[in-house]
Amino acid sequence: MLKKPCGTFDETYEKDTSLIRTPFRWTMLILFFVIMFFVFPFVADNYFLDVANNIGITVIAVVGLQILTGYTGLISLGHAAFMAVGAYTSSMLSAHLGWPVWVTMPLAMASSGLLGLLVAIPALRIRGFYIAVSTIAFHYIIIWLILHGGDLTMGTSGLTANEIAVGDFVFDNEFKMYYLIMAINIIIIFFACNMIRTKFGRAMIAVRDNDLAAEFMGINVFRTKILAFFISSICAGIAGVLLAHYQGLIILEQFTLMDSIWMLGMLIIGGPTIIGAIFGAIFLRVLAQIVLFMAPAIGDVFPAFSGSAVGAFTLIFFGVVIILFLVYEPRGMAHRWQIILSTFRLWPFKTPLG
Amino acid sequence: MTFFLQMMVVGLMVGAVYALMAMAVVVIYKSSSIFNFAHGSLVALSAFLMWSLIVEFGLPLAAALPIYVITLFLIGFLIQRLIIQPLTGQPHLAAIIATIALGDVFSGFIILMWPSPGRILPSIVPSSTFNLSGVVMSSESLVNFLISGLAFVAFFIFFQKTKIGLAMRGTAEDHALAQSEGINVSWIFVVSWVVAIYMAAIGGILMSSLYGVNLDPLHGLGMKSLAVVILGGLESITGAIIAGMIIGLAESIGAGYLDPYVGGGLNDVIPFLIILIVLIIRPYGLFGYERIERM
Numbered sequence: 020m021l022k023k024p025c026g027t028f029d030e031t032y033e034k035d036t037s038l039i040r041t042p043f044r045w046t047m048l049i050l051f052f053v054i055m056f057f058v059f060p061f062v063a064d065n066y067f068l069d070v071a072n073n074i075g076i077t078v079i080a081v082v083g084l085q086i087l088t089g090y091t092g093l094i095s096l097g098h099a100a101f102m103a104v105g106a107y108t109s110s111m112l113s114a115h116l117g118w119p120v121w122v123t124m125p126l127a128m129a130s131s132g133l134l135g136l137l138v139a140i141p142a143l144r145i146r147g148f149y150i151a152v153s154t155i156a157f158h159y160i161i162i163w164l165i166l167h168g169g170d171l172t173m174g175t176s177g178l179t180a181n182e183i184a185v186g187d188f189v190f191d192n193e194f195k196m197y198y199l200i201m202a203i204n205i206i207i208i209f210f211a212c213n214m215i216r217t218k219f220g221r222a223m224i225a226v227r228d229n230d231l232a233a234e235f236m237g238i239n240v241f242r243t244k245i246l247a248f249f250i251s252s253i254c255a256g257i258a259g260v261l262l263a264h265y266q267g268l269i270i271l272e273q274f275t276l277m278d279s280i281w282m283l284g285m286l287i288i289g290g291p292t293i294i295g296a297i298f299g300a301i302f303l304r305v306l307a308q309i310v311l312f313m314a315p316a317i318g319d320v321f322p323a324f325s326g327s328a329v330g331a332f333t334l335i336f337f338g339v340v341i342i343l344f345l346v347y348e349p350r351g352m353a354h355r356w357q358i359i360l361s362t363f364r365l366w367p368f369k370t371p372l373g
Numbered sequence: 374m375t376f377f378l379q380m381m382v383v384g385l386m387v388g389a390v391y392a393l394m395a396m397a398v399v400v401i402y403k404s405s406s407i408f409n410f411a412h413g414s415l416v417a418l419s420a421f422l423m424w425s426l427i428v429e430f431g432l433p434l435a436a437a438l439p440i441y442v443i444t445l446f447l448i449g450f451l452i453q454r455l456i457i458q459p460l461t462g463q464p465h466l467a468a469i470i471a472t473i474a475l476g477d478v479f480s481g482f483i484i485l486m487w488p489s490p491g492r493i494l495p496s497i498v499p500s501s502t503f504n505l506s507g508v509v510m511s512s513e514s515l516v517n518f519l520i521s522g523l524a525f526v527a528f529f530i531f532f533q534k535t536k537i538g539l540a541m542r543g544t545a546e547d548h549a550l551a552q553s554e555g556i557n558v559s560w561i562f563v564v565s566w567v568v569a570i571y572m573a574a575i576g577g578i579l580m581s582s583l584y585g586v587n588l589d590p591l592h593g594l595g596m597k598s599l600a601v602v603i604l605g606g607l608e609s610i611t612g613a614i615i616a617g618m619i620i621g622l623a624e625s626i627g628a629g630y631l632d633p634y635v636g637g638g639l640n641d642v643i644p645f646l647i648i649l650i651v652l653i654i655r656p657y658g659l660f661g662y663e664r665i666e667r668m
Contacts, residue, residue, distance in 0.1 A: 094466055096473075141652040148408055148469060152603060153652045155596075156645035163642040280473050287470060328488065334481030341474035345467055346459045 083254020388621020413595020606661025
């Protein structure tokens with residue numbers, strides 16, 4: 020990931036530890052931020068802003084899942100439930116007690132984080148596939164609890180969530196939410212990119228690659244796993260809070276096992292880095308929008324492809340995309356990107372990757 | 374007491390079918406250490422295929438069965454050769470995620486092909502209820518129980534006596550050793566998928582006599598066989614049978630006594646609660662191979 024172009028040397032410690040290495044990358048990043056904050060929101064209409072907001076929320080959750088699955092090697096199929104816990108905690112506090120969101124959000128983060136700790140307890144004795152199973156079990160139990168929560172969670176009918184407000188300033192439209200979501204995104208991505216380079220982050224990678232060897236190296240494997248679950252579920256909680264207060268109404272159908280599977284699919288498509296997770300999330304979400312956009316046109320040509328068939332078609336489509344990526348490019352789009360880069364760098368010679 | 378007996382009978386009848394469906398997962402896991410998350414969708418798909426053949430095309434059972442058997446064989450063959458085989462050598466988790474994605478594909482296919490709900494398979498026996506001193510049994514669940522029992526015996530003979538069944542067990546023990554004995558291991562993988570799909574199909578058809586041919590309940594039943602497999606131990610067919618009964622009993626008795634207090638739907642979570650308890654106390658299940666892992 021941190022490969023440098025030819026001729027770039029680290030002369031100082033600051034250069035060696037910096038996230039962004041070259042002036043070219045700095046230019047690209049600043050250009051990207053300018054487009055993201057000063058061009059796109061003024062050019063795009065509400066529909067595109069809405070799509071961008073949903074992508075942003077997904078990216079937060081998927082980056083959290085990447086820390087857990089990509090870096091620590093623990094597969095979680097309960098991430099939708101973590102999101103649900105964050106969303107419902109925050110909405111319940113704001114709907115029943117009338118607390119402002121900047122108070123409920125830390126509480127929601129805490130509750131989903133605590134749930135993450137709880138889910139991690141079976142990880143004391145199990146690994147790999149069994150952890151995936153235990154997260155599935157937690158998913159069903161949490162969803163059942165929410166469904167039978169009575170007036171607290173409003174079960175099947177859905178719970179209204181207030182708009183996010185700081186003082187008199189209310190985030191009441193897509194435009195304002197766009198800035199909020201993107202700002203939180205940048206904070207979380209910056210945090211995640213740095214965290215995986217710390218001692219703790221390297222411990223997570225060691226646990227993923229060989230937990231027995233990691234234990235011998237003096238890494239507390241159990242603590243690492245539990246903290247990975249904690250951080251990951253906090254990210255999911257933030258995503259849930261944003262989703263709830265952005266939409267103003269949360270229903271249980273937004274947090275299905277399928278959503279967790281989708282997030283895993285995004286990781287597979289993106290590749291095993293934080294940037295890969297972001298690309299994967301954007302790729303799948305944009306693809307979903309294209310399918311939604313195309314659906315009426317397809318429905319006109321083939322009457323069979325209308326109504327509920329759109330959902331079914333999306334399911335098949337994504338299942339096939341995930342399987343194809345697993346079979347043909349298990350290292351994801353991040354690897355493809357490296358191939359493209361090195362192809363340009365080494366031209367006219369062939370790239371050794373690939 | 375009658376209530377308890379009633380719940381026990383219901384639990385055992387359902388548990389037998391759970392056990393059959395869970396065996397399907399165990400067969401695949403034993404041969405290739407891949408946990409088949411597409412199981413729920415396969416259960417549903419097989420029931421829908423049967424419905425199409427019998428009701429939609431109106432074929433007699435004698436004509437429908439050969440077509441059905443061949444179709445299921447092709448499905449198993451294609452899954453193994455197109456998806457699982459290319460993933461050999463990658464981490465097992467990759468194959469597991471592939472089966473999850475495969476489950477999505479099948480679910481989507483079912484929604485696409487059979488959109489509206491409300492299908493029922495014609496039952497083999499006339500629907501009636503028996504009353505044994507207060508304990509009520511419906512003829513459907515009794516037939517389910519008997520057919521699952523027959524299927525157990527059939528699969529038991531298959532694994533104990535037939536050459537290919539023995540080859541499958543040999544492959545489960547050691548791939549290289551089996552290969553050196555002249556067993557075509559890659560073909561055994563195909564066979565285990567096909568056998569698993571047949572088991573799933575029997576379970577799906579039996580269960581659709583109780584729940585109708587609908588995606589969600591059948592898919593949910595497939596997910597419950599997860600609990601059965603975890604409780605019984607991933608490598609053990611005996612474990613699957615016993616755990617199936619235990620889960621069926623726990624579900625019906627627990628739901629029967631506690632449902633009035635919590636507002637219903639308990640039988641959907643009890644299997645998952647059992648998963649958690651088993652994973653914390655005894656992760657390898659009742660009959661699985663015990664691996665010592667200290668963290």
